[in-house]
Amino acid sequence: MPATKFVCPKTKENIEICQCLEQCTADRRCLFLPTLRSVADSLDRKLEKPTVTELISGTRETFLKKTTEYAVDPMRQLYAIHGSAVHAINENHTEGNMLSEERLADNITSGKFDLYGEIVDINDKTLGDYKITSSYKLMKALGFYKVDVPTGEVYKTGMKKGQPKTRKEWRDDGVRHVLEWAIQLNYYRILLEQCGFTVNNMVIQAMCRDYSLRIAAERNIRKPVYLIPIRRISDRWIKLYMGTKARRLKEALDKKIQPRICNTRERWHDRKCAEYCDVAENCPYGRLVKHNRADAA
Numbered sequence: 109m110p111a112t113k114f115v116c117p118k119t120k121e122n123i124e125i126c127q128c129l130e131q132c133t134a135d136r137r138c139l140f141l142p143t144l145r146s147v148a149d150s151l152d153r154k155l156e157k158p159t160v161t162e163l164i165s166g167t168r169e170t171f172l173k174k175t176t177e178y179a180v181d182p183m184r185q186l187y188a189i190h191g192s193a194v195h196a197i198n199e200n201h202t203e204g205n206m207l208s209e210e211r212l213a214d215n216i217t218s219g220k221f222d223l224y225g226e227i228v229d230i231n232d233k234t235l236g237d238y239k240i241t242s243s244y245k246l247m248k249a250l251g252f253y254k255v256d257v258p259t260g261e262v263y264k265t266g267m268k269k270g271q272p273k274t275r276k277e278w279r280d281d282g283v284r285h286v287l288e289w290a291i292q293l294n295y296y297r298i299l300l301e302q303c304g305f306t307v308n309n310m311v312i313q314a315m316c317r318d319y320s321l322r323i324a325a326e327r328n329i330r331k332p333v334y335l336i337p338i339r340r341i342s343d344r345w346i347k348l349y350m351g352t353k354a355r356r357l358k359e360a361l362d363k364k365i366q367p368r369i370c371n372t373r374e375r376w377h378d379r380k381c382a383e384y385c386d387v388a389e390n391c392p393y394g395r396l397v398k399h400n401r402a403d404a405a
């Protein structure tokens with residue numbers, strides 16, 4: 109079931125999307141009408157076989173999005189249409205030895221890759237994906253972290269007298285938190301290879317949406333766009349993981365029983381339940397987290 113309502117940013121009430129598009133019930137629209145229509149289009153979800161991205165999300169979240177009516181704040185959905193805009197900008201420039209936006213499927217799932225072919229180097233066979241993301245996620249994906257480096261001086265007074273002074277320096281060899289992106293690209297790779305294509309490299313072109321803010325510089329994000337290589341994961345592991353998630357989702361949909369809560373990583377250690385999950389109001393765990401946060405505030 110697609111999202112059927114907007115949480116109106118002005119009245120804070122839920123309003124049927126079709127009613128909102130027909131006639132704004134607040135004093136004036138919160139966004140241009142074509143933008144609201146585009147947001148509404150981006151929400152349209154089909155009930156058929158789950159896609160790669162649906163399987164990567166928490167099983168309960170995908171189950172609730174497919175079976176319950178829910179409301180979304182149109183302002184918060186703008187990132188989704190930013191992503192579509194980036195695809196549209198590149199779409200008319202894919203002439204040459206490359207494929208783009210093809211949907212492929214197997215018996216587990218289906219997925220539409222962004223780009224494949226000579227996209228980074230001539231003669232390469234690269235699978236590419238566009239992402240628009242936050243400086244925080246980019247910092248984690250690039251493995252950036254800070255360390256204390258001695259300056260060669262010591263404190264001369266105070267509690268730390270005699271101790272060496274340090275300054276913070278960035279390092280870029282930390283753990284790269286890209287598991288979900290890696291699963292997604294590796295599944296597209298498997299789908300391409302099943303069709304007889306060779307994939308030599310996988311790369312994400314990640315655009316930072318808050319690049320111009322000071323917080324991005326504080327996270328060592330110095331460029332608006334980064335190319336992030338993605339490592340190969342074994343086909344066996346990927347298929348086992350995605351096959352298990354597809355089976356759990358199918359069982360839940362067939363029996364109409366809500367699956368167990370999304371795991372800690374999928375629910376971003378509860379931050380998603382509290383603020384970002386569109387179906388949190390339809391999820392008992394999501395309601396509990398929101399209730400507890402409201403009590404603590």
Ligand code: SF4
Pocket residue numbers: 114115116117118119123128129131132133134136137138139144182
């Ligand atoms: S256009 Fe915006 S402000 Fe008007 S009803 Fe719809 S969501 Fe509310």
Ligand code: SF4
Pocket residue numbers: 166168169172369370374375380381385386387388391393394395
């Ligand atoms: S509220 Fe949390 S546990 Fe419930 S569906 Fe959303 S992410 Fe999953």
